[in-house]
């Protein structure tokens with residue numbers, strides 16, 4: 163999963179990125195400004211202790227520091243980078259100090275958010291408009307044309323594509339455009355040190371709710387300092403500062419929420435592994451996430467909530483206690499379930 167961090171110049175993107183990239187469990191990609199984080203999941207760790215597999219695989223999230231490309235806010239490069247993301251984390255500035263004084267009208271993260279959201283819609287509008295002009299010349303009236311019309315109607319009212327009901331054939335017809343206002347979004351308010359523990363800019367919560375975007379509050383500068391400490395010191399420092407969850411935990415959780423992801427787990431002697439899928443994914447869909455053969459040859463899925471398994475201690479015991487269930491294709495997979503596909507190809 164790729165999460166792009168972007169926002170106005172000086173909002174603290176690179177500071178936040180360094181906070182995420184610092185410390186353990188992070189692999190810096192070859193590319194500058196990209197780092198991959200293992201999603202912490204103690205269920206996976208506990209299962210690994212029982213199965214002692216050759217390999218343990220957590221869900222991985224890559225964070226990208228997307229340069230704002232000032233003075234033009236959404237530069238061509240920034241737009242191109244954003245299109246490749248699964249989640250856009252919009253960073254809003256909520257701090258000021260002697261070195262970074264507030265702009266003349268004062269800080270207003272909600273206004274900053276509206277401006278960014280509108281810029282995203284405008285850039286999509288231009289793409290859609292150009293395309294539909296061509297299609298009109300060619301007198302094309304297919305699913306793509308219908309979908310683009312719906313999109314343009316929304317854009318003209320400053321509504322992001324995320325909130326427009328476009329499905330099936332129409333959705334497929336326009337998916338190639340990678341419209342930015344359709345990508346799930348996460349709001350990140352970068353507050354000053356003094357804002358920690360409180361809930362600064364409460365009006366931003368309402369804006370986030372309306373946009374159906376999760377909102378997290380953090381102080382990038384403090385988090386960057388914390389990320390340089392040892393894990394034990396980090397826990398201590400977070401407690402002292404009254405920070406319930408680190409920036410990394412908050413962003414991972416926020417990205418999962420924005421994507422409406424859950425994770426299920428596969429276990430065995432070779433590998434214990436967590437997988438992410440959209441909430442509401444069927445057993446068949448989850449099988450396909452693991453391997454297309456499992457989807458093609460799907461017979462049944464053996465399912466057990468991780469907590470039940472851990473209580474029983476072994477599959478044999480879980481089976482005799484009736485905790486292990488057999489489910490068909492349509493079954494909806496739940497977060498934290500251990501999942502095993504019986505298949506035949």
Ligand SMILES: Nc1nc2c(ncn2[C@@H]2O[C@H](COP(=O)(O)OP(=O)(O)OP(=O)(O)O)[C@@H](O)[C@H]2O)c(=O)[nH]1
Nearest residue numbers: 171172173174175176177230257259353381382383
């Ligand atoms: N007081 C305070 N300063 C911060 C905070 N976060 C970032 N800064 C400072 O703000 C300045 C800009 O931060 P950057 O992380 O470089 O911002 P950016 O969004 O990457 O900026 P560009 O790459 O220029 O678009 C730096 O001097 C940071 O130290 C914060 O939470 N509190």
Ligand SMILES: [Mg+2]
Nearest residue numbers: 175176177229
């Ligand atoms: Mg930067």
